[in-house]
Amino acid sequence: MGFNKVVKNANEACQGIEDGMTLMVGGFGLCGIPENCIAELVNKKVKELTCISNNAGVDDFGLGLLLQGKQVKKMISSYVGENAEFERQMLSGELEVELIPQGTLATRCMAAGYGMPAIYTPAGVGTEVAEGKETRVFNGKTYLMEYAFDADFAIVKAWKGDTLGNLIFRSTARNFNPMMAMAGKITIAEVEELVPAGSLDPDQIHTPGIYVHRIFQGAKFEKRIEQRTTRKRDGSC
């Protein structure tokens, strides 16, 4: 009854994700990625996926795991380095890759979430990204028209979430997650901590629950670091 958004686990959350679907997957690099749902998609062996995600993970983590299983037909990303299997599949033609500017990717997600069918951005004007796209001049500057994305599912990772689907992200693990959360036809959120409705300050919610259809507390978060850079205690960099 009511707003029954809480599901038991990633398996239940990913019900209905089928071969050939388009998925948005949150995260920047390995930061803020929905680890539990990605693992479930690997288990599920769902195939021919189109994944909209800023990056494609590394060989043995993140979306790289789906690539290992040859589950991805097409990646729509802004940057896909750091992944040998990705490179192999791309060069062999097994994997279709559409590279688009990072801000364009973010804004096309936002457009979907905000019910705007298209947006204008100057990113890519005069480059191969502009090929086949409509351009338009406003105030003397040329912009490309870019369409809102259309995703069957959006899978995001948040820090805290409540039973009504309200989400709070932590630090730069926010990145693409809020826009994707808004943009999915069905949005799945995995959270580090699931709390009762009323536990979160209404002023501090990043994603209102209206956008989130299923929510669960992830069994485990590895939160792998891609580039561990530190200062040594002696003061040098």
Added chain:
Amino acid sequence: MGFNKVVKNANEACQGIEDGMTLMVGGFGLCGIPENCIAELVNKKVKELTCISNNAGVDDFGLGLLLQGKQVKKMISSYVGENAEFERQMLSGELEVELIPQGTLATRCMAAGYGMPAIYTPAGVGTEVAEGKETRVFNGKTYLMEYAFDADFAIVKAWKGDTLGNLIFRSTARNFNPMMAMAGKITIAEVEELVPAGSLDPDQIHTPGIYVHRIFQGAKFEKRIEQRTTRKRDGSC
């Protein structure tokens, strides 16, 4: 030196606002309006203003005070009731009024803040709001193209702000303030409490300081209530 955004008071904050300028003024009704700057604009007697604001205040508060002083040439709003002087000036032709849908107003502010020259919205299609505007069909639905606003100053009110201009809004006093804060060529923020940089949680900042050029703690906030509706203690409405 550095990021010198803190100004003493409304007088200093409003330096440079001149006759004929276009101002965005935050707030919804009398909720979340920059009371101190409005009072300063009255003192300043600056005239021929174009004000982009969802509402026009009431006769003796909010933007109504500027109307009393005949300082406004044009209002761009979605709803302007509750204001007899407004009505008089509008009917006499002294005041130009452009009424636009509330979501269009919000989104045209956002577009300015996000560097998007125009957006598409279905609001107003087939109505007089669409007159003279370009329409376009996406996926079988008709949208109007609406341009980003262009404002000389945006004047907003926040709950807390820090010396670097980071803002946090409280409850529904948020409304139009964040988008307008992003959209002004120069953005002035008056806050109930000005705190040192580092006092606010980076994850919980609604408006990053990069958008805010001047900030001060308001001398006094009346926070008038327009429609005081309550439940009686005996349980009836």
Added chain:
Amino acid sequence: MLDKNGIAKRIAKEVKDGMYVNLGIGIPTLVANYVPEGIEVILQSENGLLGMGPFPWEGEEDADLINAGKQTVTTLPGSSIFDSAMSFGMIRAQKVDLTILGAMEVSENGDIANWKVPGKMVKGMGGAMDLVASAKNIIVAMQHCDKAGNSKLLPHCTLPLTGIHCIQKVVTDLGVFDIKDGAFHLVERAADVSIEEIQAKTAGKLVIPEAVGIVQ
């Protein structure tokens, strides 16, 4: 004939469990009072509040917490606050399941006029044009006739439009009407109102099915 509360009560039956609902000012606001037991809905107020609660207790009014009608309200556990751009974003993206609002006129093809009367002071459309242009499910609550006795269910709206081809259902003091295929389809009538009276008072094309229910 249904009074305002009767109209609100009838509309409340259209509200399904788990819906996000936006209620306009006037009769629509009353709908919240009649949502049946066991049906949970979350109210969206387009000034930036999801999970609108009841009016505050006397003395607990918060100037910073109002609804789109500028009335002091409260939050509920699980409420969220957002800016106006996100608020209308969620409306445009059809995340709000049901919109209930008043009207001056509705036409047989689903057009609505509810914001402007030529010659009278125009206050503005507020969020109404956004709501009617975007919502997937809109119910209009209004009186069947204006004060002069003229039908408000028309072949074409005579007042400036708020939106076109957008209204699916109208509930008036006389009955319940679905709008489809360019006509008002009578679904239910008020207990003390005859089909003849409805016919007489409906200027737009009216379809009377074989079975017409009674508004309960």
Added chain:
Amino acid sequence: MLDKNGIAKRIAKEVKDGMYVNLGIGIPTLVANYVPEGIEVILQSENGLLGMGPFPWEGEEDADLINAGKQTVTTLPGSSIFDSAMSFGMIRAQKVDLTILGAMEVSENGDIANWKVPGKMVKGMGGAMDLVASAKNIIVAMQHCDKAGNSKLLPHCTLPLTGIHCIQKVVTDLGVFDIKDGAFHLVERAADVSIEEIQAKTAGKLVIPEAVGIVQ
């Protein structure tokens, strides 16, 4: 000839007090180390961080806090975090005052190529196309010639473009060049580099003013 740190040090002089700055990967990142005393800047990282601090102390890395190069970083007092849409919104709206990035080629009309080499694995443009299309003030940091000795300051870029007519200034191991009126204008040369060498190694149109400074 300037080494990488020399290039970074020279670019740091272009950084003015109170600027919001976005630094690309490589030499641009080094610029932060040379911002003069008394000059305060705030670094924007396009993955959603304003006020980027230094790398964390060993053992204090936070997997949730990285920069656009995916390196672990820290926040500073007054930092703010936001989503990618707002991040690129502030870039598009030119709220970021200065962008410093690397390049494979720059042309005399300000075009830049820095994301793709045909025949090689293409990793993607990341945020570079957004940055170069929007920033009002862009400085390129790069080697003057590629490993084969070919000039990277060209009449026209030969590699796929990242952006057009967008670069105002280039700092290389040989000197400092303003791009305007369809030419590279030599502003300063490295102390041990002759104007003749610069002329020999610059394929694009080069303008040598009467007075050419020495990079300090």
